[in-house]
Amino acid sequence: MDNLRRFETINDYNTFNNNETLHPLVSVVDLSKASPRSASNMYFGFYTIFLKQVNCGDLRYGRHTYDYQEGTLVFIGPGQVVSVDSSGETYQPKGHALIFHPDLIHGTSLGRHIQDYTFFGYQSSEALHISERERRIVLDCFSKIEYELDHAIDKHSKKLIVDNIELFLNYCVRFYERQFITRDHVHTGILEKFEHLLNAYFQTDHPQTIGLPSVAWCAGELNLSPNYFGDLIKKETGQSAQDYIQAKVIEVAKEKIFDPGKTVNEIAYELGFKYPQHFSRFFKERVGKSPNEYRMLHDN
Structure with a gap:
């Protein structure tokens, strides 16, 4: 330099x-x-x-x-x-x-x-x-x-x-x-922009090309450093930016599980998981049921 x-x-x-x-x-x-x-x-x-x-x-x-x-x-x-x-x-x-x-x-x-x-x-x-x-x-x-x-x-x-x-x-x-x-x-609107950013993320091919959205990626898109962004989200929501992202992943996953034409493997790849078993484990940890158990429960 x-x-x-x-x-x-x-x-x-x-x-x-x-x-x-x-x-x-x-x-x-x-x-x-x-x-x-x-x-x-x-x-x-x-x-x-x-x-x-x-x-x-x-x-x-x-x-x-x-x-x-x-x-x-x-x-x-x-x-x-x-x-x-x-x-x-x-x-x-x-x-x-x-x-x-x-x-x-x-x-x-x-x-x-x-x-x-x-x-x-x-x-x-x-x-x-x-x-x-x-x-x-x-x-x-x-x-x-x-x-x-x-x-x-x-x-x-x-x-x-x-x-x-x-x-x-x-x-x-x-x-x-x-x-x-x-x-x-x-700071007004950072939370709304974050929410909009995550919604848009899953409507593009980013999950397949980049993987799951990271805190650093979201911060960069909002022109903030990861640390400042993380502290700001924690102050606004009481939860970490990582937890907020994971909650959004679960929300999108639940929507996709309701589509009977999609297998759990397809849903995992669409969300940005490299391995379907990682998605199943992540989903069960957060929801208490596996994706298939959740689907069967809501089919009845």
Whole structure:
């Protein structure tokens, strides 16, 4: 990839932004210390959270301009590349970044649960938009981490740093839940679009050519990341996107079983199952009866 900057270590990114490295595995980066630069694609070998200052109208979601203008949090997991649209102009970075290496959290409670913070897999267009009050909480968490980094390292340092990162991420979970509710105008219709997408899927040859619809495929069709889409559906329906898809498969299967001209094998292939026995097992697990038992029950 052209113009790709790679940051493998915490020190790499600190150096790039003219910040001192106080700890090899974690840093709170003051981006205003960085030299003016032009946009580029960046690879991060560690967890990165940007707290960006946003000017009104800077960020758009589809055709909607964001309504929370005080600040934006963008979450990047290790191994991700962030692409930036570049006009070639130089700019002065602003805001802060919290960066921490996976090695910091190995063997900790946070290390065991880091995959629960699904927003590290969101797209930048699914960023968290925070109010001024929420921004103060974020900066307070950052300042506590900075305090520990400035403090002489002792036996409490690592636990306090990791605990404060975990506290910050837990606040972000709450803020995202608030965003899912308050940004209804952005999300309106996602569930209806999902339902329409699934209905249309089974009226095409997609099941035979692609197989059963996946969460990732549906998310892609709706221009959302799989993680964000999954969390949104869970918030809206109380069930996972996968469960929602499986319920739709059963609904379509029941309709097809009522057609006496179709064998169970034909129905299995029409739905996208590679093997009829997988369909029969799946149906029995969800309905409590095999496809043939269900057909006989409803023929009587």
